[in-house]
Amino acid sequence: IDCGSSSLEPYTDERSIKWVGDDPYIRNGETHKVNIAPPNLNTWDSQVMSTLRAFPTRKRNCYSIDIEDTTTVERVLVRASFHYGNYDNKSSPPTFSLQFNGNNWTQIQTSISLIEGKNINVCLAQTQPDNIPFISALEVRSLDSEAYSYIGTDYPLLFILREAFTSTNIRFPEDSFDRIWRTAAPGPNNSNGLIAVTSDSPSIIVDFDEKPPEAVIRTALTFSNSSTTTPLSSTRFADPPYHPIQFIAYFSEVIKLSPPQKRSFNITVNNNELGTIILPKGSVIPPYGRVLQVHIANVTSSTVNASYSITSTRTDDSTLPPLINALEGFIIGDKLVQGTNSNDVRVCLFISESIGFIAKSFVQLQSWSGDPCLPSPYNWEWITCNDDTDSPRVTALYLNDLGLEGILPDFSAMDALVTIDLHNNSLMQEIPDFLGTFPKLETLNLADNKFSGTIPSSISNNINLKLNVSGNPLCTNKTICKTDSVSRSPPSPSKGTSSKTLAKPIIIILLSMFFGLLF
Numbered sequence: 199i200d201c202g203s204s205s206l207e208p209y210t211d212e213r214s215i216k217w218v219g220d221d222p223y224i225r226n227g228e229t230h231k232v233n234i235a236p237p238n239l240n241t242w243d244s245q246v247m248s249t250l251r252a253f254p255t256r257k258r259n260c261y262s263i264d265i266e267d268t269t270t271v272e273r274v275l276v277r278a279s280f281h282y283g284n285y286d287n288k289s290s291p292p293t294f295s296l297q298f299n300g301n302n303w304t305q306i307q308t309s310i311s312l313i314e315g316k317n318i319n320v321c322l323a324q325t326q327p328d329n330i331p332f333i334s335a336l337e338v339r340s341l342d343s344e345a346y347s348y349i350g351t352d353y354p355l356l357f358i359l360r361e362a363f364t365s366t367n368i369r370f371p372e373d374s375f376d377r378i379w380r381t382a383a384p385g386p387n388n389s390n391g392l393i394a395v396t397s398d399s400p401s402i403i404v405d406f407d408e409k410p411p412e413a414v415i416r417t418a419l420t421f422s423n424s425s426t427t428t429p430l431s432s433t434r435f436a437d438p439p440y441h442p443i444q445f446i447a448y449f450s451e452v453i454k455l456s457p458p459q460k461r462s463f464n465i466t467v468n469n470n471e472l473g474t475i476i477l478p479k480g481s482v483i484p485p486y487g488r489v490l491q492v493h494i495a496n497v498t499s500s501t502v503n504a505s506y507s508i509t510s511t512r513t514d515d516s517t518l519p520p521l522i523n524a525l526e527g528f529i530i531g532d533k534l535v536q537g538t539n540s541n542d543v544r545v546c547l548f549i550s551e552s553i554g555f556i557a558k559s560f561v562q563l564q565s566w567s568g569d570p571c572l573p574s575p576y577n578w579e580w581i582t583c584n585d586d587t588d589s590p591r592v593t594a595l596y597l598n599d600l601g602l603e604g605i606l607p608d609f610s611a612m613d614a615l616v617t618i619d620l621h622n623n624s625l626m627q628e629i630p631d632f633l634g635t636f637p638k639l640e641t642l643n644l645a646d647n648k649f650s651g652t653i654p655s656s657i658s659n660n661i662n663l664k665l666n667v668s669g670n671p672l673c674t675n676k677t678i679c680k681t682d683s684v685s686r687s688p689p690s691p692s693k694g695t696s697s698k699t700l701a702k703p704i705i706i707i708l709l710s711m712f713f714g715l716l717f
């Protein structure tokens with residue numbers, strides 16, 4: 199998705215990847231062109247990065263993307279890119295937070311994350327005054343269902359690094375998922391005596407689902423002096439603290455060894471001071487023409503910007519120094535939330551699409567997306583939620599002062615509501631019965647509307663309910679009302695009933711549409 203581009207024609211970049219404008223995915227925000235062209239890194243397409251969408255209104259704005267194949271996808275890869283380019287002439291790149299599916303997502307710049315789900319919401323939330331969130335590009339890709347599955351799908355993997363020792367960055371088409379393998383090749387004459395070497399194997403078999411591209415696996419980092427006993431060590435930093443980190447290292451022998459030649463080494467992290475788990479256990483012997491994947495797990499930082507040294511030390515029987523072909527690192531994020539109760543989500547989306555109402559001044563209500571309640575405190579502005587952090591319920595609906603006209607749609611499925619405020623609108627016909635069915639309802643404010651008829655007994659019998667119906671053309675004397683409505687004709691009881699029954703099938707059709715969207 200090329201954010202801020204309203205072009206209807208897809209744009210095809212030099213890697214043959216098609217980019218579409220973001221209009222179908224979001225209805226809020228302003229589109230801009232940048233004033234400073236993006237730097238010419240081969241990780242960004244300059245046309246894609248030259249437009250952006252900024253969000254000066256609402257505390258949070260969300261893109262909502264459906265995953266096409268809902269039967270097999272377990273994890274998806276999400277990358278959000280940001281190029282400020284002084285679009286607002288303020289020379290002040292903003293700070294803001296990024297969220298997905300009701301979860302906080304801490305990384306901002308060109309981040310990548312693996313998320314489970316059939317519908318992905320990526321949200322930008324304003325966290326500081328005058329810092330207007332914006333986004334330049336958003337990519338969502340399905341992974342093979344087993345890829346990265348060693349971490350339970352209820353945890354997101356947040357990108358830290360992905361590097362190879364190739365001469366240039368490697369991405370699509372070599373990498374079918376367009377992961378970006380950044381080159382970490384040593385410069386010439388580096389003081390450590392490190393060199394990048396290339397495998398002479400005619401083919402390299404990759405038989406696991408993470409599928410690192412062959413171009414990445416074919417080169418390796420090692421020492422130019424094959425007698426050296428210096429350990430091969432690389433140091434990395436990672437934030438945020440207290441989150442476990444997972445590294446995946448890839449090893450493949452570059453020459454066909456003949457005995458007594460042997461390459462064997464042991465891996466340690468920070469001198470084994472952390473409770474790191476390295477699998478498979480034992481010494482690493484890179485296979486020729488194949489790839490060995492080593493998981494370096496349970497690396498947990500306890501300080502901000504902690505550093506990790508991954509060190510390969512050759513074993514006594516090894517005739518060759520250690521090597522490494524590629525390395526990936528992820529932070530294992532907080533357990534994914536279940537998300538707001540699904541009944542509440544359906545009805546909130548239903549209301550936010552203004553179904554059943556006719557709206558005069560609806561900006562506050564229209565086209566909300568993303569999880570209605572999570573992450574706190576970025577709930578939709580016209581609801582409040584309880585403090586369940588995993589699967590909250592909507593407890594209040596504030597639909598007052600919005601110029602709503604028409605018939606109140608049935609939202610009785612939101613059965614955790616305590617407060618319903620609909621005052622100062624133009625809602626009409628009889629007060630619907632369902633308003634009396636909320637088991638926890640304490641406050642019902644229907645003041646200053648156009649409700650006619652009488653108050654349903656389901657409401658009037660609830661003596662604990664704080665009810666306000668002032669400012670409505672209601673009948674207080676049932677005898678008079680009946681006579682009135684007969685003599686005055688509209689709105690006639692028959693008309694009232696028929697429009698009610700008309701409203702219901704519409705609700706059902708849309709609900710099933712939302713079902714398709716969400717589950």
Ligand SMILES: *[C@@H]1O[C@H](CO)[C@@H](O)[C@H](O)[C@H]1NC(C)=O
Binds near residue numbers: 286
């Ligand atoms: C920023 O400045 C450029 C050139 O001076 C101008 O074309 C553009 O409209 C300005 N943009 C904004 C958002 O003020």
Ligand SMILES: *[C@@H]1O[C@H](CO)[C@@H](O)[C@H](O)[C@H]1NC(C)=O
Binds near residue numbers: 295302325573
């Ligand atoms: C999400 O981030 C916000 C601040 O941006 C914070 O207040 C909130 O506690 C975080 N939620 C979780 C579940 O970490």
Ligand SMILES: *[C@@H]1O[C@H](CO)[C@@H](O)[C@H](O)[C@H]1NC(C)=O
Binds near residue numbers: 386
């Ligand atoms: C690297 O060393 C070689 C030989 O000493 C020298 O010819 C070459 O210029 C050096 N390259 C760089 C980039 O310093």
Ligand SMILES: *[C@@H]1O[C@H](CO)[C@@H](O)[C@H](O)[C@H]1NC(C)=O
Binds near residue numbers: 423424425426427428
């Ligand atoms: C290679 O390493 C061995 C063992 O450390 C050392 O004795 C030798 O001098 C090194 N050779 C060069 C050319 O640096």
Ligand SMILES: *[C@@H]1O[C@H](CO)[C@@H](O)[C@H](O)[C@H]1NC(C)=O
Binds near residue numbers: 473474475496498
């Ligand atoms: C993970 O590391 C911590 C110490 O950092 C240790 O207490 C814990 O037992 C380790 N977990 C496993 C499963 O070994």
Ligand SMILES: *[C@@H]1O[C@H](CO)[C@@H](O)[C@H](O)[C@H]1NC(C)=O
Binds near residue numbers: 463464511512513514
């Ligand atoms: C390397 O690991 C193996 C198996 O864990 C162990 O037996 C050996 O002593 C280690 N060698 C060195 C040099 O650490």
Ligand SMILES: *[C@@H]1O[C@H](CO)[C@@H](O)[C@H](O)[C@H]1NC(C)=O
Binds near residue numbers: 559599600601602622
């Ligand atoms: C009633 O709502 C309208 C918007 O529909 C608003 O302009 C008006 O100020 C509100 N009245 C009061 C008394 O708040």
Ligand SMILES: *[C@@H]1O[C@H](CO)[C@@H](O)[C@H](O)[C@H]1NC(C)=O
Binds near residue numbers: 646667668
């Ligand atoms: C009911 O609503 C009207 C109009 O908004 C307001 O003037 C009145 O004070 C309310 N009554 C109660 C008991 O809250």
Ligand SMILES: *[C@@H]1O[C@H](CO)[C@@H](O)[C@H](O)[C@H]1NC(C)=O
Binds near residue numbers: 675676677678
């Ligand atoms: C309702 O209206 C009828 C007819 O005007 C009248 O007889 C009756 O007393 C009224 N009832 C109440 C409760 O005001």
